[in-house]
Amino acid sequence: MNFLLLGFLSAVFSVLLMDDVQAVSITQRAGNNYRTAANNQEFTLNKSNVNPIDFGLLRTYDFNAKVETQPLVIENGAGTDDLVIITTMKNEVIGINARTNATIYSVKLGPEISSQDMDMWKHTPTWGISATPIVDPATNTLYVAAWLKKNNDNRFRDYWLFALNPLNGSRKSDPIRIYGKSQEGNGCWFNDAGAVFTQNNQTRQYVYPKMRAGLALTENNGLVLAFAANGESLMGGRKNPHGFVLAYDTRGLLGQSGYSRAAAMFCATSFNAWGAGIWQAGGAPVTEGDMIYVATSNGTSNNGDVDLAESMIKLRFTPSSSGSRPLLEKVDYYKAFLDERTSGRGCLWNDNNSEVSCGRADVGSAGADWDFGASGPMLVPGSSLILQGTKDGIIYSLDKYNLGKNDRFNQLMSKPPLVAAYYGGDMAQNWDRAQHLNRSLPCPAAGNADHGWFVPCGDPENNKMHHIHSLAMAQRDQLGGILFVWGENSRLKTYNFSTLSGDLPTFRAEGEDLASVGHESPGGMPGGLLMVSGKPSTTSSFPHAIDFGSAILWSVYAKFGDANKEFAEGQLVAYDATNIESGNRLKRLFRTGDDNNGGLGKMSRMIPPVVANGRVYVMIYRVGTDDCTVPDNQLKVCSQLKVYGLK
Template sequence: MNLSAVGFLGAVLAICWAVDAQAVSITQRAGNNFRTAANNREFVLNKSNVNANDFGLLRIHDFNAKVETQPLVVEKGAGSDDLVIITTMKNEVIGINARTNARVYDVKLGPEISSQDMDMWKHTPTWGISATPIIDPATDTLYVAAWLKKDDDNRFRDYWIFALNPLNGSRKAEPVRIFGQSQEGNGCWFNDAGAVYRQNNQTRQYVYPKLRAGLALTENHGLVLAFAANGESLMGGRKNPHGFVVAYDTRGLLGRDGVSRQPAMFCATSFNGWGAGIWHAGGAPVTEGDMIYVATSNGTSNNGDVDLAESMIKLRFVPGSGGARPLLEKVDYYKAFLDERKSGGGCLWRDNNSEVSCGRGGVGSAAADWDFGAAGPMLVPGSSLLLQGTKDGIIYSLDKFNLGKNDRFNQLLSKPPLVASYYGGDLNQNWDRAQHLNRSLPCPASGHSDHGWFMPCGDPENNKMHHIHALALAQRNQTGGIVYVWGENSRLKSYNFSTLDGELPTFRAEGEDMASVGYESPGGMPGGLLMLSGKPSASSTFPHAIDFGSAILWSVYSKFGDANKEFAEGQLVAYDATGIEQGKRMKRLFRTGDDNNGGLGKMSRMIPPVVANGRVYVMIYRVNTDDCTVPDNQLKVCSQLKVYGLR
């Protein structure tokens, strides 16, 4: 099937609509470029047939590798059947017939890395494709970023961009190695282990970034990759990792004459700063037109507009002309908070003299882990509202036209936040809690006004950090809808959310199931990972609106344990997305296990369920199975795809 010939990319949904008007392709992380995690072209599954009698497990597919990326689905990409595309940490791209379970193709892009030197919890035996790829229906191209071992030496590593045919995995152009210097003049380099920098007669290797966030596309030919800041110091590397945004002109990647194959590069911290990694719990950057939105995490964040840790950053992709390198222009930013003043010993390397923040003080040498970018951002279609879920249990609401820069209190939010992981039901209680108990909302501090410092307002109750790693939106029309969130150690919660000025968010209802039962906070990652499905709205012509009568909220969540540090028992659950029962509870339609059993298996860390054309695709881990081969002396961890549908 030729995607561009028989379908088109919805201008804002970024979902490939196929020949059958009642079918859909899922071509990127969270379903669309706004990251609403909503598919409003689901005509098979509904509230009447998703139940224990009619709905259940159809088939499984085992992989001899760990999978850390979301499945993609090409409607009728395998003849008359859907094609499911899976990428693995062994740098494999695998196409599977969704009906027969047969492999259509299996392509290996290059040698994977034995990753124990950069795996804190020692349960990721190899490193390869770790970010969800993306399909560009305009050119029928699957873009994949793979991390390859170089010259059979595990110490030397390169990131490469591959442009593939999504239907058979064949190459459409020669791959491109990611390498270069950032364009802000701040001295940041992105490179492999062979590149060094000399300073004060010392040779230092630049750090290895990690690619976790999914790939994204702009409407002006930009392929966007957002890298995390990894603390690896193999071969004497620097101790100050940086978060990067890297963007290519897709026309150059496909070999078009006169278009550069070099990347635009934005570094989120200065050469003498560190951090600002872009994790997004695997979620892709938000894109709209030529604009890109990313949320950064721990690092240096208190020297003006240069070090942008714990920030929302707005960038513009500018294609190069006449063969010149493209650009990433910084348009705006918002700093969520400034951490306690701490620098010098225990913060940065010894020769650092700048006065910079080092993360939340008081927990370890590098302080606590309060990632603003714990979830990926979500842009409410048709509005100026940008939502961001964080590790402090707050959904920030920002104005995309005026993010606020350093004025983090007076222009803190475009609307009061949703304090999702604390208590629902009383907006005033939530707002008071956010202002007085949560350290993420800072206030001017006496004694530091001459330096422009802000100190956090109080501590979270009992030091609880209910991390948020995913959001979803059921849009009623252009004026708003329902926002869903499932934080750690909490229940699924839903909030009425309006895009109109003066209309405050209100608690709506919550689910029955508790994430990470018996696991004390902070901990129990990731809570619930979400996706919505339903038919298009019959009452609204807004293209993003979903039919509330058919809307289902799907989630994979950690029933028992922590899916980040260990292997958690997972569960797949489906809720009526819009109905409210007695006690402001959401009606559960289906789940894979009872109260004492997750029923799904070992939950994949950050992969949400994918719903398309009557099927639900869920990834899990397989641990210590005989058919799972890994490097010597490493834990056997591979993955399995579970496919659910109508029996």
């Protein structure tokens, strides 16, 4: 299989040019290392043929396990057909022929975990592969992280990293157990074997990492893994949960001599602090060159540079040299919520002058669970701007060269400052409302940003925060394009977005469909999960630019209910991504439920649609079906892959 990498060396879209047939591989979460969720190499589906007559459901594939990861697509990976790779919560890696639906291979990596001790909503019967894998085109290697029972004892569990051949599932080298001590000298251990407790005369692991964010690759042979924790609370000492970033030298993983197989390890909080988990709604870290960007969530944070909950963190990966352990070095950070000087339950100290955000992070109390890392970051290609969608309903826009550390106010103003995701129209009014969405942002007086800068804002307007779990972008050229966001209890929103300094984003249009109709806000996860498809631009040579005449915005969203706490009815929808109709509405091209095949089914909570080579791949849940094999007395939940295309 021949790959032609587009744009920068780290781009993951690969195009095969043979007999004028153009195809693409989607080898990682959100399509590329920038996480723009855009495929500008789609030559089959367009605005004229995506309609209820010509477009619809082609086939389904049932799994006897739950799937929580995004499908990957390898063009011509099954002979002359595309190969679709799915991983399951039973630690299975399955390759499927995209045209015939035949199973090419099915490999089980090890025993899955019975997850009732960490399944808050009681609908995930097993835990195994929960993070989207990645294919390295340079070495034709599929990297998968799997959670396995230790010695077949469900009380203890280990993460293992596997390097596989993506075409047949065979192992390319021995797997590696993931464990060790962080490199900052703060005492954090990953998968600490000493963190155990005894309850009802049974000893088990007390705290352990939980992996949801997709895997990523750097341009200097780094494989990046990011972890949250099972629980967000102060437990004391080595029992505290921590967020981690790990990185391996891929040459060592593949057994090349002279390169270490040990992991570089970064702990996002100190040994005596807690939280700062990295889950990003399943989104992978952003990578560019040797740099890595991750967004953390609830936990402890202070005015120093050690406890980095509710933060954007920039790391540098240094690969192995002469057998040495690789290194992750903290380069910069941005803290979002450092103005709340609230002490109380969950804080490490009663005097809260240094740890100023623990009041917000104390999950379970008023104003808590704000998750700055509620979506994965997006780096706008060709610019210095990195965007972050959060649970406070705001898209933060940061400068990758100077994130701002604790100087959160001035740094927000240095670039297009932010996008208020749910209000359009007048920009002055938009700005004022945006401020009121987030208690931690300073509130300028209405119409005058020079006065009242440090006056706290109070509660979000009407208590509607519209959590953001997904972003997508259609770039016109290097100067900008259209930004898409679809938060909880809201409609799809689009914004004109410029990379020029001081050029504020403007509201463009919105979609027709409302996510989680009738559900109280906040809630109704996850809103819409997004992907953009279209042809390459005919007017710009910028490699990430898309032809606006062919651009389609695809989304899976919950019609009713909450796809996180319960099983919500889902919907696949396609919009004309660029043309605006009367009333500032986007034209809807297709929606499941409008065709002869009925609706989508139970939405998979954090898996966006994948568009490649004329097909759209969507994961759903199957609940209560007899072919779901789960541990005794647990809910039968499995998954199904739905493949849509031209009939």
